[in-house]
Amino acid sequence: MTGSTAATHPEVDLDALTLNTGAIRLEDLIDRSMLQDVIRSVFSLFGISVRVFAADGTLLSDQAEQQPLCRVLNQLPDGRAACATHVNTIKRLAPEAEQSVEHDCFSGARYHVAPITYDGRVLGRIILGPYLPAELREVPPGLLVAVPTLDPAKARELLPRMPRARSDTVQHVIAHVRSVLDLILFSGHKALLTSQMHLASVRESYRELQDKNARLQDAYDRLQELDRLKSNFIATVSHELRTPLTSIIGYSEMLCEGIAGELTSEQTEFLLTIREKGDQLLALIMSLLDLSKLESGSLTIQRENADVVPILEDVVSSLLPTSRKKSVNVSFVPPSSPVPRIPVDPGKIRQVVLNLAENAVKFTPADGRVTLSVSVASDADPDEDGFGFALLAAAASVVEIRVADTGIGISADQREKVFDAFYQIDSSSTRxxxxxxLGLAIVKRLVDAHGGSVRIEDNTPHGTVFVVSLPISLSPAP
Ligand SMILES: Nc1ncnc2c1ncn2[C@@H]1O[C@H](COP(=O)(O)OP(=O)(O)O)[C@@H](O)[C@H]1O
Ligand SMILES: [Mg+2]
Structure with a gap:
């Protein structure tokens, strides 16, 4: 199926549906309770038993009353045998389309068997009877011959208790019932066709959906493979770049120190630029390596019970040279209540906080402020406690590290995207x-690897707060 067909209506094979109706059954077209209502009304009007059979002989509906004579006959062995033969004969009577058949029982009673047809096909039969033909006055001699043990006086008493009907009346009744059934069959057929068409269109949509799913899965598998290749490529290239770069940095350092002889001030200046750019390049390569290790899952977290306060203090002091140059005030606000040690990899947490604090300084104009702080909080979801779920489960405690700045801020619609690798809000060449x-992508993955989370909040009146939540105790492995 092509993409263009997906946009049009699903094609329903109407021919196939029409062909299908060749196999329709009475029981598919007619509602049983409706059929029972029709049969009951006929019985209550004329007092004659009515039965409706499907084409395969299944009894679909019946409103019958055993006649006193039949009851007596059934109690006599020869009567029961004669009745059984007679019932078999009636069952085998298969009226042709539009043709009714009458069958006289050995008792003198009559049965009227009429076909139920729809669209020229016989779908079943109605059997009306037993009833006494209006012209029958006497016990037929055949009854006493067929059932010799029957008391003739009993037969004379019981036979007239059978409902009596004229042949043309029965014809009318049958014609009436058939026309009512015709109407029901017509509306039933319509409903059946509609539901078949609906089913066909649902099936078609389902098939299209399955097709699309399969294609999506293919595309997803290919993307994953590409992603893996990309990560491998980045890891290899970064690794290969790092080795010569460390030599470049090392040798420029040695030259600066005058190991290879005195340098002019201009030469020293050039060398310092080489070193500075080399350091920048090394930082980038290290970020790429970190990211690819995090993506491939090969970066391991070495947990120990660590105090985060010294980590934050250390980040603040390592940022002082840059922040002073920019006239941004960076400070650590000691916690008001004690913060417990937490099971984390201190090196990785330092990297997280350093990345956030570097961003904070970078995106805060002169005379702004960057504040690092830490506190204990509960990680209950504030949206959830309305229904008590979070309240029922004891809320786990977390340590929250906050890096707040008074800088340019991050609008709400950008707060998810900034954690994507290579995403920058201003990606213009003139930025x-x-x-x-890469910084925030690494932050997010490192925090995730610790089972924590990171979110962005507003810092009123302007600026951003990055909040890193780290669990105080390790949750048991699932
Ligand atoms: N403290 C912040 N204030 C404003 N914007 C920020 C801040 N931190 C990050 N951003 C935005 O998120 C983007 C991604 O950050 P990051 O992944 O660290 O990349 P980089 O710092 O290399 O640009 C930044 O380019 C910037 O647009
Ligand atoms: Mg950054």
Whole structure:
């Protein structure tokens, strides 16, 4: 199926549906309770038993009353045998389309068997009877011959208790019942066709959906493979770049120190630029390596019970040179109540906080402020407690590290995207701030690897707060 057909209506094979109706059954077209109502009304009007059979002989509906004579006959062995033969004969009577058949029983009673037809096909039969033909006055001699043990006086008493009907009356009744059934069959057929068409269209949509799913799965598998190749490529290239780069940095350092002889001030200046750019390049390569390790899952977290306060203090002091240059005030606000040690990899948490604090300084103009703080909080979802779920389960405690700045801020619609690798809000070539867009991607993955989470909040009146939540105790492995 092509994409263009998906947009049009599903094609229903109407021919196939029409052909299908060749196999329709009475019981598919008619509602049983409706049929029973029709049969009951005929019985209550004329007092004659009515039965409706499907084409395969299944009894679909019946409104019958055993006649006193039949009851007596059934109690006599020869009567029961004669009745059984007679019932078999009636069952085998298969009226042709539009043709009714009358059958006289050995008792003198009559049965009228009429076909139920629809669209020229016989779908079943109505059997009306037993009833006494109006002209029958005497016990027929055949009855006493067929059932010799029957008391003739009993036969004379019971036979007239059978409902009596004229042949043309029965014809009318049958014609009436058939026309009512015709109407019911017509509306039933319509409903059946509609539901078949509906089913066909649902089936078609389902098939299309399955097709699309299969294609999506293919595309997803290919993308995953590409992603894996990309990660491998980045890891290899970064690794190969790092080795010569460390030599470049090392040798420029040695030259700066005058190991290879005195340098002019201009030469020193050039060398310092080489070193500075080399350091930047090394930082980028290390970020790429980290990211590819995080993506491939090969980066391991070495947990120990660590105090985060010294980590934050250390980040603040390592940022002082840059922040002073920019006239941004960076400070650590000690916690008001004690913060417990938490099971984390201190090196990785330092990397997380450093990335966030570097961003905070970078995106905060002169005279702004960057504040690092830490506190204990509960990780109950504020949206959830309305229905008590979070309240019922004891809320786990977390340590929250906050990096707040008074900088340019991040609008609500960007708060998910900034964690994507290489994503920068301002990605223009004229952008004011340096960077590669890898820092937050690494932050997110490192925090995830610790079982924590990171979110962005507003810092009123302006600026951003990055909040890193880290679990105080390790949740048991699932
Ligand atoms: N503290 C912040 N204030 C404003 N914008 C920020 C801040 N931190 C990150 N951003 C935005 O998120 C983007 C991605 O950050 P990051 O992944 O660290 O990349 P980079 O710092 O290399 O640009 C940044 O380019 C910037 O647009
Ligand atoms: Mg950054």
């Amino acid at each position: 004011e701030y340096g960077g590669t867009g």
